[in-house]
Amino acid sequence: xxxxxxxxxxxxxxxxxxxxxxxxxxxxxxxxxxxxxxxxxxxxxxxxxxxxxxxxxxxxxxxxxxxxxxxxxxxxxxxxxxxxxxxxxxxxxxxxxxxxxxxxxxxxxxxxxxxxxxxxxxxxxxxxxxxxxxxxxxxxxxxxxxxxxxxxxxxxxxxxxxxxxxxxxxxxxxxxxxxxxxxxxxxxxxxxxxxxxxxxxxxxxxxxxxxxxxxxxxxxxxxxxxxxxxxxxxxxxxxxxxxxxxxxxxxxxxxxxxxxxxxxxxxxxxxxxxxxxxxxxxxxxxxxxxxxxxxxxxxxxxxxxxxxxxxxxxxxxxxxxxxxxxxxxxxxxxxxxxxxxxxxxxxxxxxxxx
Numbered sequence: 001x002x003x004x005x006x007x008x009x010x011x012x013x014x015x016x017x018x019x020x021x022x023x024x025x026x027x028x029x030x031x032x033x034x035x036x037x038x039x040x041x042x043x044x045x046x047x048x049x050x051x052x053x054x055x056x057x058x059x060x061x062x063x064x065x066x067x068x069x070x071x072x073x074x075x076x077x078x079x080x081x082x083x084x085x086x087x088x089x090x091x092x093x094x095x096x097x098x099x100x101x102x103x104x105x106x107x108x109x110x111x112x113x114x115x116x117x118x119x120x121x122x123x124x125x126x127x128x129x130x131x132x133x134x135x136x137x138x139x140x141x142x143x144x145x146x147x148x149x150x151x152x153x154x155x156x157x158x159x160x161x162x163x164x165x166x167x168x169x170x171x172x173x174x175x176x177x178x179x180x181x182x183x184x185x186x187x188x189x190x191x192x193x194x195x196x197x198x199x200x201x202x203x204x205x206x207x208x209x210x211x212x213x214x215x216x217x218x219x220x221x222x223x224x225x226x227x228x229x230x231x232x233x234x235x236x237x238x239x240x241x242x243x244x245x246x247x248x249x250x251x252x253x254x255x256x257x258x259x260x261x262x263x264x265x266x267x268x269x270x271x272x273x274x275x276x277x278x279x280x281x282x283x284x285x286x287x288x289x290x291x292x293x294x295x296x297x298x299x300x301x302x303x304x305x306x307x308x309x310x311x312x313x314x315x316x317x318x319x320x321x322x323x324x325x326x327x328x329x330x331x332x333x334x335x336x337x338x339x340x341x342x343x344x345x346x347x348x349x350x351x352x353x354x
Contacts, residue, residue, distance in 0.1 A: 018048035020320025035116035058104025093122030100130025103171030105137035132173035167242020188307025194252025206238035215268035
C-alpha cells in the first residue's frame with residue numbers, strides 16, 4: 001500500500017532538481033513517487049536554471065496538495081524555495097479541494113496526487129481551482145481526452161467534469177475529478193495507433209471577438225481539408241479572456257490531442273498553425289503516443305504492471321523523467337529508436353510493491 005510512512009531504513013532519497021531539463025516535472029515526479037512508496041525525499045536545486053528559480057505558486061500548490069493527502073512533514077514549503085524535504089505519511093482517500101491561487105496549472109496538481117490516491121484503497125474526489133488551459137502544461141481537455149483514456153484501458157479510472165474555464169493570466173477555472181481505487185491493473189501495449197476513426201478541431205474562446213475562433217477553424221479547414229462538421233466553435237464563460245485550439249484524433253487504439261493556447265500579439269492563424277503542425281508531426285512519425293503523453297505514461301506504468309509503447313523522438317522531459325524514476329525505484333525503462341523513425345519505450349514495473 002502506498003505512503004505507509006515507512007522509509008525502509010534506507011534514509012532520504014536526494015534528487016537534484018537541476019538535472020536534465022531542470023523544470024518542475026522533476027519536483028512533481030519526486031513527490032508522487034515519495035507518496036506511492038512511502039519514502040522521504042529531498043529535492044535540491046529546484047528549477048535552478050530557470051529565470052525565476054525555486055518554487056513558483058503552482059509548484060507550491062502541488063506540494064501543499066501532496067502534503068494534504070498524506071499528512072506529510074515538509075521543510076521548504078515557501079515561494080522561491082530551492083530545497084524541499086518531503087516526508088510522506090499514509091495516503092488517505094477522500095474529498096479534497098485545492099486552489100492554485102493564480103492561473104497556474106490545476107492539471108499538474110491533479111497529476112501529482114492522482115496515482116497516490118488511486119493506490120490508496122478507496123475512492124477520492126478532487127475539486128481544483130485555478131488555470132485549466134495553460135500554455136506550458138496539459139489542459140483539462142488533454143487530461144480527459146488523451147491521458148485518462150489510455151490509463152482506463154489498463155485499469156486506472158478517473159472521471160473529469162469541467163465546471164469553468166480558467167485561462168492565463170486570470171485563471172479562475174474550476175473542475176472536479178473522481179478517482180476510483182486502482183483494481184486489476186494490466187500491462188499496456190500501445191505500439192501502433194490503429195485506424196483513424198474520427199477527428200475534430202475545437203476552437204474555444206472567452207471574452208474575445210468572435211472572429212478569432214472563426215479564423216482559427218478556417219485555417220484548420222484550409223490546411224487539413226476537414227469538413228465543416230469536424231470544426232467546432234465553443235464560446236465559454238471565464239473570469240478573463242482566453243482562447244485555445246484543440247485538434248483531436250480518435251484512433252482505433254488511442255486518442256491524441258494537440259493544443260495551442262492563444263497569446264497576446266499572436267494571430268489566430270498562428271495559434272491554429274501550432275496545433276496543426278503538432279498533429280502533422282505526430283502523424284508523420286507513425287508513433288502511437290505523442291511526445292507530451294509519453295513522459296506522462298511512465299509513472300502509471302512503472303507503478304502498475306508495466307508496458308511498452310511507441311512514441312516520437314524523445315524530449316528532454318521524457319529522458320529526465322526516466323532518470324528521476326530510476327533514481328527512486330528499482331525500475332528498468334528502455335528507450336531505443338525503431339526502424340521507422342519512431343521510438344520504442346519498454347517500462348518494466350517497479351520491484352517495490354505498491
